Amino acid sequence: MIHGTPRGFRDILPEEALAREALADAVRRVFSDHGYLPVETPLLESREVLERAGRIRGVPFQLIDADDRLLMLRPDLTLPIARLVAGRMGEGDLPARLRYAAPVVREQRSLSGEARQFTQLGVELVGAPDGEAEAEVVGILMETLGAVGLSGCTVVCGSVRPLAAAIGAADVSRAEADRILALVHSSDLVGLDAFVASLDVPDAAAAALRGLPRSMGGVEALDAVDALLAAAGVAEADRGTAELRALAGAVASGPVPLAFDFSIVNSFDYYTGLVFKAFAPGFSSSVASGGRYDAVLANLDVPAVGACGFALSLERLQGALDVRDGGGDDRPLRIAVPKGSLFGPCVDLLEAVGLPVDDLREPGRRLVVTAGDVEYVIVRATDAPAFVAWGGADCGVCGTDSLFEADLDLVQLEDLRFGACRFVVAEPAGSAGAADAAFARRGSYRVATKYPRVTQAYFDSIGCPVDILALHGNIELGPIVGMADRIVDITATGTTLRENDLVVVADDVMDCSARFFAGPAAFRSDARIRALGARLRDAVEKG
DSSP states (O other): OOOOOOTTOOOOOHHHHHHHHHHHHHHHHHHHHTTOEEOOOOSEEEHHHHHHHSOOOSOOOEEEOTTOOEEEEOSOSHHHHHHHHHHHOOGGGOSEEEEEEEEEEOOOOTTSOOOSEEEEEEEEEESOOTTHHHHHHHHHHHHHHHHTTOOSOEEEEEEHHHHHHHHHHHTOOHHHHHHHHHHHHTTBHHHHHHHHHHSOOOHHHHHHHHHGGGOEESHHHHHHHHHHHHHTTOOGGGSSOHHHHHHHHHTTTSSSOEEEETTOOOSSSOOOSEEEEEEOTTOSSOSEEEEEOHHHHHHTTOTTOOEEEEEEEHHHHHHHHHHHHTTTTSSOEEEEEEOGGGHHHHHHHHHHTTOOOHHHHSOTTOSEEEETTEEEEEEOTTTHHHHHHTTSOSEEEEEHHHHHHHOOSOEEEEEOOOSOEEEEEEEEGGGTTHHHHHHHHHSSEEEEESOHHHHHHHHHHTTOOEEEEEOSSOTTHHHHTTSOSEEEEEESSSHHHHHTTEEEEEEEEEEEOEEEEEOHHHHHHOHHHHHHHHHHHHHHHTO
8 A cells, every 4th residue: 555645745754854944943033033933823723813914815625613613724824914913912012023934835736746845934024114114025036046056046026006006096996996906917918908908097107007917027017107107197296116126225235136016916915015925947836935014014904014034945946946956947948839730820820920940840850959049848738738847848838728727827918810729608409499408307418628717717708608529639539429518619611610510609718829928037137038028028029
């Protein structure tokens, strides 16, 4: 018998545990040297209390205790520490400088390869004067990155205030505002462009909504944000850029460069101003994240108290150090190029923007083609998102469908306007009415598809129950042999449907085209990706 651990959890043996201990000690020394004192909170928390402090994304592990209270395993440490401050500390205890090192647990998608338990090392500064808190906390993060031996890192800052101001200037509905925030949160800049274009808002406000998440760089990014918001009629005091300029000045002599990127939105909804992430060269995820979260304490009835903090992931710190030790932070720009129907147009477009593609056009059996300072990784379109998300490539090209099905943390940058196709619902031509009769009897449609997430999202959008049969090919057979009532599939010309005597009953499931996308860490720390995205956008606009 194999005595294993549940999915997403693992044992740590002495050699690795010693390395983790040494790394955590180095972080702890920096925190302690700045006067931060340790606190501990329970592993289990009241879900009701934490949800009062801030909305929690995802489905955390939860249980009901003997008192019939709904409890949850803590998904992070910031909310529990805010609860601790609200319940155990008074005005005389502030400012409070608190540090922690503890495991947290979050539910992840099945078979995603992501850990469900990891260790956070962090600090929270509660009750310090505005401006001073942000500079102190970001400065400590910079010092910590150096103390653990991570060179070449970048701390990238944004703020929730500019986007909130742009949404206010656009005067959109609550539902429209939520959609804008969701698109920015998911880093779907292509979808954001399309959605904003569909709104009836002033041109200047639309330009601000589209332009803010694409504003990045040094202090010049703040100039661009100010220009966009000024044109939209937002007063200087409401833009949120003044405190970012002050922060840039305060940490200008720090050991790690500071950059700005207004597409950054952290995973929880409690940030009220500054948000920031730290990225290490060659590593596919941020190693730290944090920000200003005054609203959390206000939700817990602690009035007019500012709070700022960050958390490092011990596992990601170790992963970034492994990349450094393996030399993975110094290699050509790696692009995931899709096989199949998207391959030819993708190569043509890469050539049009000046990349060397002669060897890529005829790769033979090679899966990796190196050409100058670019490395092409040839993959299935459906696998391209995973290669980029997990650091096998820095950026790539695939269809909208592959990105949606993968549901990974990626930045969708440009619609490349080739590979156009659409999803449809189809059924056998000779079985008109059979699917509806089965629905009346069963209460749901039975649908065969290679795209279960797309299919579920469509039927959810029309409020219709569906039983999905996930197949890997020849899904047209599903209704032909009686396994399913209908299919959901991609079509460009409809030829395959006609040849199998299938007719379309709905054609508004999803429109697809090729998109250029990148890993969030690579995009925010590698200027080559941003430059390539701009060149691709110019080439596409010129036809």
